[in-house]
Amino acid sequence: NFLLTQPHSVSESPGKTVTISCTRSGGTIASNYVQWYQQRPGSSPTTVIFEDNQRPSGVPDRFSGSIDSPSNSASLTISRLQTEDEADYYCQSYDGNIRVFGGGTKLTVL
C-alpha cells in the first residue's frame, strides 16, 4: 500500500495564488493518475482536477494540477482566489486494485 500526505491547512488572501501539495510515499507519483476533489461543508466531494491536470467542464481555469517527479508529489494550484474556494481539498490516487485518499487540506480564504 501507499500513503498520500497533504498539509492539514493552508490560508491565503482573496486574489492571491495558493498551492496544495500531495506527497506519495510508497510508489511513484507519476505511475498513477492523481485526482483532486473539493468538499464544501455539508456537501459531497466534487472533482476539480482529474488525470493529474485535467479540469472537468464547469471548473474554472483558476484551478490547475501538476506532478513533480523529483519530490514524488502532486500539486493543486488555485489562482485568483475567491472566498467561494474556501473548502477542504483531497488528493486521490491508486495502485493496482487499491485506491487511496490524502488526509485533506482545509483552505481558508481570508
Add this chain to the structure above:
Amino acid sequence: QVQLQESGPGLVKPSETLFLTCNVSGYSITRGYNWAWIRQSPGKGLEWIGSIYHSGRTFDNPVLKSRLTMSVDTTKNQFSLKITSVTAADTAMYYCAREAIFGVAHFDSWGQGTLVTVSS
C-alpha cells in the same frame, strides 16, 4: 446525467451488520464503470471502502476486507454494501460513487451521502 442515491438504516447497534444500497439513475451500471463506496467519519477525511464492477468483481480496502461484502443487482440498477461486526469506529457518512476505470480510478459522480451511527 447519472444520479446516485444511498439508502439504509441511520442507526446500527454495535456488533451488528451495516447494510446500504445505492440506487443509480440516468446511467446503466452495466456500462463500463466501477461502482464504489467511500466513507467519512465525523470531522475526518475520506476513506475508500471498496469498488465493484457489474460482473461482481470487487476491489476491497485491505483494512476492511474481512468484514466487507459488496454486490450488484443489475435488474434494479443498484449496488450494495455490507459491513459486519460494526463498532463505533464505523460511524460515518457513507457515499456511493461512480468510478472511471481503465487506468484512471476517478470518482466522477457522488451520491449525497447517508449518515450511519453505530450506537446501542
